[in-house]
Amino acid sequence: MTDEKRVSFITGANRGIGFETALQLAKQNITVMIGARTAAEAAATAEKLRSQGLAADFVKFDAESRGDIQACCDFISNKYGKLDILINNAGVLLDEDNASVDHSNNTVASTPELLKKTFEINFFSVVELTQKLLPLILKSKAGRIVNVSSILGSLALHADPQGGLYDSKYFCYDTSKAALNSFTIHLAHALKDTHVKVNSAHPGWVKTQMGGASATMTAVDGAKTSVKLALLNKDGPSGKFYHLDDELPW
Ligand SMILES: NC(=O)c1ccc[n+]([C@@H]2O[C@H](COP(=O)([O-])OP(=O)(O)OC[C@H]3O[C@@H](n4cnc5c(N)ncnc54)[C@H](OP(=O)(O)O)[C@@H]3O)[C@@H](O)[C@H]2O)c1
Structure with missing residues (x-):
């Protein structure tokens, strides 16, 4: 067994679940590359980890910038040669953000602009970044891809009148996460004969800027599903949707 240090890249790692995920992976002796929308935020976050004796690097990553996606790949390729x-x-x-819509179901009122922006960040950029990083991930001895989704992306639960999600429909968010889940399934199939595993994670309802103060989980616990899927051994699942140890329905 080689003691070659693993390298990870976490997008949106300057705060919330992303930051906790980076912290927990770094504590496993994994080099964490912090992706954040500004270089200053990314650098400050990496410094926070380094000040605790952890191995952290950073790269500017704005999901809405095609240039950032390419620059991230070039940076990781030149510096580490694998991911x-x-x-x-x-x-x-x-x-x-649109206070005038009915939050129990905004499907009819959602604007094309809101839908496109949500998909750009939650889906299209994820697909492009992952595709571009794939040659580097294939160079790893045990590549792991975690798509941070949401239970709100579950079509099965949304369609079930008895399910707890039936009356909470955030059209743009829910459909973007359903598309992300589909990407997980398709990519896992494409990579089924490789050592790369691809899974979707539902962090739980987590106290972050997105989850709000009423959420039931801390960011520390909210990061655990992503970390668990990042550290799967060779017998672990691929093409699945998890919250902690529970497999969720698509
Ligand atoms: N919190 C929950 O209850 C919950 C539940 C289910 C799933 N999730 C999922 O968990 C993930 C993390 O959520 P969170 O709760 O930690 O949210 P958060 O506290 O709002 O953090 C979101 C992160 O995404 C970054 N981000 C936003 N737009 C971006 C862009 N255009 N390019 C690059 N980065 C961008 C933010 O950067 P800035 O600081 O620059 O804005 C921030 O780092 C998300 O995918 C979310 O859908 C969360």
């Missing part, structure tokens, strides 16, 4: 763990964590829930 062991990719956590597609950055995400937005923009439906609540």
Whole structure:
């Protein structure tokens, strides 16, 4: 067994679940690359980890910038030549920004602009970043890709009148996470004959800027599903949707 240090890249790692995920992976002796929308935020976050004796690097990553996606790949390629763990964590829930819509179901009122912006950040950028990083992930001895989704992306639960999600429908967010889940399934199939595992994570309802103060879980616990899927051994699942130890329905 080689003691070669693993390298991970976590998007949206400057705060919330992403920061906790980076911290927990770094404590496992994994180099964590902090992705944040500004270089200053990314650098400050990496410094916070380094000041605790942890191995942290940083790169500017704005999901809405095609240039950033390419620059991230070039940076990781030139500096590390491989990527062991990719956590597609950055995400937005923009439906609540429009105060005039009915939050129990805003499907009819959602604007094309809100839908496109949500999909750009939560889905299209994830697909492009992952595709571009794949050659580096394939160079890892045990590549792991975690798509940070949400239970709100579950079509099965949304369609079930008895399910707890039936009456809470954030159209843009829910459909973007359902698309992300579909990406997980398709990519896992494409990589089924490789050592790379791809899974979707539902962190839980977590106290962050997105989750709000009423959420039931801390960010420390909210990071645990992503960390668990990032550290799967070779017999672990691929193409699945998890919250902690529970497999969720698509
Ligand atoms: N909190 C929950 O209850 C919950 C539940 C289910 C799923 N999730 C998922 O968990 C993930 C993390 O959420 P969170 O609760 O930690 O949210 P958060 O505290 O709002 O953090 C979101 C992170 O995403 C980054 N981000 C937003 N837009 C971006 C963009 N265009 N490019 C790059 N980064 C961007 C933010 O950066 P800035 O600081 O620059 O804004 C921030 O780092 C998301 O994918 C979310 O959908 C959360």
